[in-house]
Amino acid sequence: DNSETYLYQAVQFYDWGFLLRPGVIIIFVLTVISIWFGARNAPTGETEMADGIKPKPTNMKPQAYFAAFVVFLFAWGLIDGVQHSFLGAVYPVGICLVMLPIAGRLFYVTAKNRTEHAANYDYEVEGDHAGQEDVPGLVYYLTWLAGFIAAVMLVGFWLAITGFFLIFLRAHSDATWTRIVTMTTCGVGFITCLSWIMVLNFPGGLLQHYFKLPWPLS
Incomplete structure (x- = not known):
């Protein structure tokens, strides 16, 4: 993985000061702008169908099982990562520290079967094609x-x-x-x-x- 190699080299040569280098700042700004545009144009979930409110899935157990598996993977990666040297741990530990809380939050929402949450989205149930025939699955x-x-x-x-x-x-x-x-x-x-x-x-x-x-x- 070239990105992992470049991260190791950047930390080794510049320490954490590499985060203030122009290339990193440019990538960070582009990422923030992309997230901002995505959040701004994201659907609010308040749109209703012509004949009523869109149906929502009522059983979130499949999502909870998958979320639990994702939490397990990130937890495993974190535990394994801290056992390596500093350079060997930077990449996996950094990713796991960021993603583990996010995956944990998703698991909590799905395990509690909070069907009103934005995470409860099943295109097969509430997509525009729902109820229509000859639509690819x-x-x-x-x-x-x-x-x-x-x-x-x-x-x-x-x-x-x-x-x-x-x-x-x-x-x-x-x-x-x-x-x-x-x-x-x-x-x-x-x-x-x-x-x-x-x-x-x-x-x-x-x-x-x-x-x-x-x-x-x-």
């Missing part, structure tokens, strides 16, 4: 995801995401090929530029294992 989109992962394993992330954008947009939109290619170029171009700025390599597949390809295909 969860398995359909999981198949798309599995196909994308399989493509990454075969030809690498960059080629896989390019093909995924093209095929998915063609299958699920009425856009022309010109618009699809334009949107794919913009999306993949943004990811590529961001990767170049942050000096990251995309995950490779069997193609990259047997053939030496130039970046970003490598």
Whole structure:
């Protein structure tokens, strides 16, 4: 994981003063802006359907089981992380310290079956497609995801995401090929530029294992 390696190097060379370096500050500001825009444009949950209030799931046990598993993973990571050296513990312990309270809060909400909480959202129950026929279910989109992962394993992330954008947009939109290619170029171009700025390599597949390809295909 390159991000973990870079964090180790930053802490080793600059100590915690690396948090005040320009690149880190820029990333932090962009993150805060993204969170702010997301929170500002998030639905309030007060919108009602034309024929009444949207139905809400009444059984949150499946979510509670999953949340408990997530809490266990972060707790395990924290316990294991503190047993390593300082540099070895920085990355896992830092992530677990941030995520463990969040996961714990989510587990509490789901375990108490607080159906009125914003965490209680099941697209299968309250999505716009609810009650309609011939609407793809969860398995359909999981198949798309599995196909994308399989493509990454075969030809690498960059080629896989390019093909995924093209095929998915063609299958699920009425856009022309010109618009699809334009949107794919913009999306993949943004990811590529961001990767170049942050000096990251995309995950490779069997193609990259047997053939030496130039970046970003490598």
